[in-house]
Amino acid sequence: MVDRLAADHAAKGLTLRPEIETAMRTVPRELYTPGLTAEEAYENTAVVTKRRGEESISSVSAPFLIAEMLGQAADALGGLAGRDVLEIGSGGYNASLLRELVGPSGTVTTVDIDPEVTERAATRLEAAGYHDVTVLCADAEHPVTPDRRYHLIIVTxxxxxVPPAWRDQLTGDGVLVVPLRTAGMTRSWALRRSGDRLISCSRRQCGFVPMQGDGAHDVRYVDLADGVHLRLDEGQRIGPAAVEGVLAQPRQKAWVGVSLPPRTALADLDLWLATRLGDGFAVLSAQQEAVDSGIVAPSWRFGAPAVLDGGTLSYRSALRWTGRRFDLGAYAHGPEAAAAAGRMAEHMRAWAEADCPPSALHVLPAHTPDGDLPDGAVLDKRHSRLVLTFTIEEKETR
Ligand SMILES: C[S@@+](CC[C@H](N)C(=O)[O-])C[C@H]1O[C@@H](n2cnc3c(N)ncnc32)[C@H](O)[C@@H]1O
Structure with missing residues (x-):
């Protein structure tokens, strides 16, 4: 498993820190995935441990993603040894890895809203020999241990x-690693505290089971066709009538006309599009069968940027490879399809011509006046104002 995720890191241009590699080779994942064979326990995928109806609500996260998020934390803090860590979302596996990483002078507290999960986590941690992880049951939207401060809060x-409790429980320059949804797309952000704000130092593409409790915020879906949906977030209002039959209309295509290398961080391009495509922005997702049948050809079937504008739907389409390099494209259906595909391609060209700038995120309190916000695209949430920026100077490895 670790060999595979090390290769996955290398393919993405990331470095697997040696102490994280050692921790992952040390903690027996099968202790946290009972009922699975050893082969299954060491697949590089998430293992769902609890469902509500069709929805997964608890899982042992995918090892490659755990390694990436621990890497984000360790890079931001310059190592995890001796740190005090709060993990939000328990299970035991990640807490054991954290226990290995913080060493004898650090501490690990893990909290989950679900008593079944905390009971299981406590039992398994004990069985694995990690006797000094504190396991708590609470809604982590609110302060968990009001008198304590943590160098790292890692949300799973x-x-x-970002509720105020997360920032306030950090030390002055502590780090929050959190899978955060903006415009329907989730990125794991490493955010360093600076007074009452948090500023990103890295981001990774990811997906997670949803937050429950007082911070829960449902995603809404509108059906486009059998197995194809638009995902709506941030209060977007697109009703079924607005998209009825749109995919049955002829398709127009626009290529950007660039030649990009394989490691180009398209997760940043998708955020760039979210901040530029206007009010009709949404995320298109599709079942594999719908892709196979040719109804849609999204850039990524779990979430491609899309926009609905006056009855015309456009979305970022699958890449066109020439040897080891690729071009970007857009598909559109509807009365203004050719113009809409061209517009989306134009926004992608602007990103490519700006040297594929990385995204950065600033999290500020909800009461921050407009004049105190950095320049960028503002997303207002319940507790915070998020500002997404794209700057060439902040470019990192991925
Ligand atoms: C992906 S699982 C955690 C995986 C875990 N870190 C591991 O090591 O395998 C996400 C967990 O978050 C918990 N959760 C969701 N909302 C929460 C909240 N508001 N406060 C605390 N835990 C929450 C869920 O009950 C679920 O068990």
Whole structure:
């Protein structure tokens, strides 16, 4: 498993820190995935441990993603040894890795809203020999241990907002690693505290089971066709009538006309599009069968940027490869399809011509006046104002 995720890191241009590699080779994942064979326990995928109806609400996260998020934390803090860590979302596996990483002078507290999860986590941590992890049951939207401060808070459920409790429980320059949804797309952000704000130092593409409790924020879906949906977030209002039959209309295509290398961080391009395509922005997702049948050809079937504008739908389409390099494209259906595909391609060309700038995120309190915000695209949430920026200077490895 670790060999595979090390290769996955290398393919993405990331470095697997040696102490994280050692921790992952040390903690027996099968202790946290009972009922699975050893082969299954060491697949590089998430293992769902609890469902509500069709929805997964608890899982042992995918090892490659755990390694990436621990890497984000360790890079931001210059190592995890001796740190005090709060993990939000328990299970035991990640807490054991954190226990290995902080060493004898650090501490690990893990909290989950679900008593079944905390009971199981406590039992398994004990069985694995990690006797000094504190396991708590609470809604981590609110302060968990009000008198304590942590160098690192690592959230392992998908959040829509950053409640004040997370910032306030950090030390002065502590780091929050959180899978945060903006415009329907989730990125794991490493955010360093600076007074009452948080500023990103890295981001990774990811997906997570949703946050429950007072911070829960439902995603809404509108059906486009059998197995194809638009995902709506941030209060977007697109009703079924607005998209009825749109995919049945002829398709127009626009290529950007660039030649990009394989490691180009398209997760940043998708955020760039979200900040530029206007009010009709949404995320298109599709079942594999719908892609196979040719109804849609999205850039990524789990979430491609899309926009609905006056009855015309456009979305970022699958890449066109020439040897080891690729071009970007857009598909559109509807009365203004050719113009809409061309517009989306134009926004992508602007990103490519700006040297594929990385995204950065600033999280400020909800009461921050407009004049105190950095320049960028503002997303207002319940507790915070998020500002997404794209700057060439902040470019990092991915
Ligand atoms: C992906 S699982 C955590 C995986 C875990 N870190 C591991 O090591 O395998 C996400 C967990 O977040 C928990 N959760 C969701 N909302 C929460 C909240 N508001 N406060 C605390 N825990 C929450 C869920 O009950 C679920 O068990």
């Amino acid at each position: 459920a998908g959040a829509w907002d």
